[in-house]
Amino acid sequence: MSVQLGVFLPTSGSRKAESGASDIRDSARLAEESGLESVWATDHLIATQPMLDSTIALTTAAAVTDRIGIGYGAMLLALRPVAWAAKEIATLQQLSNNRVLLGVGTGNPAHGDIGWRAAGVPFVERGTRTDHALAVLPDLIAGKPTTLAPDLDVTLSPGAPVPPILIGGNSSRAHRRAAIHGDAWMPINPALDQLPAAISELRDIAAQHQRPAPAITIVAPTLSTDPYRVADELATYESAGVHRVILAPTGPHWRDYYTFAAALRAAQ
Template sequence: MTVAIGVILPTSTPDPEHPILGDVRASARLAEALGLESVWTSDHLIASAPILDSTVTVATAAAVTDRIRVGFNVMLLALRPVAWAAKQIAALQHVSGNRIVLGVGTGNPAHGDIGWRAAGVAFDGRGARTDEALAVLPDLVTGKPATLSDGLEVTLSPGAELPPILVAGNGDRARRRAAAHADGWIVLRPEPGEIPAARAHLRELAERYGRPVPAITVVAPELPTDVTAAADRLAEYAAAGVERVVLAPSGPDWERDYTFAAELVRR
């Protein structure tokens, strides 16, 4: 089994002292030219460091590329009305030629709740609201009649092809949500040895829901700086059953990081 390699676009960073806000157009073009599988962006209204709007970033990356997949890592569905989110996702599918990958999460508590309060949305209960949104999202995106949580029936037009949905989170709740609603599970910085048990849990949950086992995407793994050692590490993830690895920028020099990722693809 081989592992696909994607990269995070330079639109944010966990470190507020060293924000990474690079050229989205140039970085997306370079990632595609280097043969990488996908580019990704984060999503928050207010985070612990400067961050660009995710939907604008995804649209920009899609507009300047032709082949590479463009993903949300991850969209906070509970932060916005699900019908608006579905409208944006469907439009992005149309303008990108069906290259969107929709990662979904509930929000990292490390960023606090100020962005949620600014949006007029309760921070508590976001997991339950995410489940409610995921239940109706496929019909909304594809243009079928959907009943919202308040009982309103709506149909969005034009519909679009439903993108792959990936649910993010390292815990049991996220795996349950992925098994119930998604095509994949996103996990942050696991060791390769942690993957088999998590994969077995996903398989058990998927059987319970009568759905396929979600594929696994690993984000921001700790890799050696030596390319041969890093390739060996990725081989461990692949052997454990990981489908995709998404590498995060190590700093503002994203060109160097993307070139390193491309060398891993060649290895």
């Protein structure tokens, strides 16, 4: 089976205020027409460049497509009250006919801590808050009774099927989080020669917690520009255990990049 290919939606950049809606609709349709497996949206409250809200962008993409996966790449779960996040995810599952792919991360430090301070969330606590949220998130999404505090039991309604949870991050803590809470690990451009050790660590931790080994999704790998050479490179990733690759954010020239992705899919 060939590696699945996803692409980022053009949700960030200096022109978002002018063309965001049409770009999201057009890019989602083109990705689906090109036979790609999934589209993804980045997520930050305040970033180093303008960025659309991920949930609203993904809802827009879901509304104009029928088949393609709709992915958070990756939701900063700790920025939000977990019940609100679960409500948004469950609703998007319902509206997309269960096409959500839920990437969860703790944020790129390159964007700084201002978004976290604006949300009233301590930047240094983002990892711990993410772990606590992941522990209750599946039951919240599913509409099951969930204890959020010693005196707080809640049930969200309507519930939805829990989407695949992909844990972002390249650190050992991310490995542990993926093995304990995730269906997949989603690192950014890891070195190919380091993948076997990382995958072995994931499997060991998952086995200790009596869970299946996480699948592997790679974000923004360094690839050639020739589709046929890239097809060989993706085959190498597949041999290492990778089942999905998400191509790098596209910027203002996303159409050219989507055309490349479609050619790459045809070359596999």
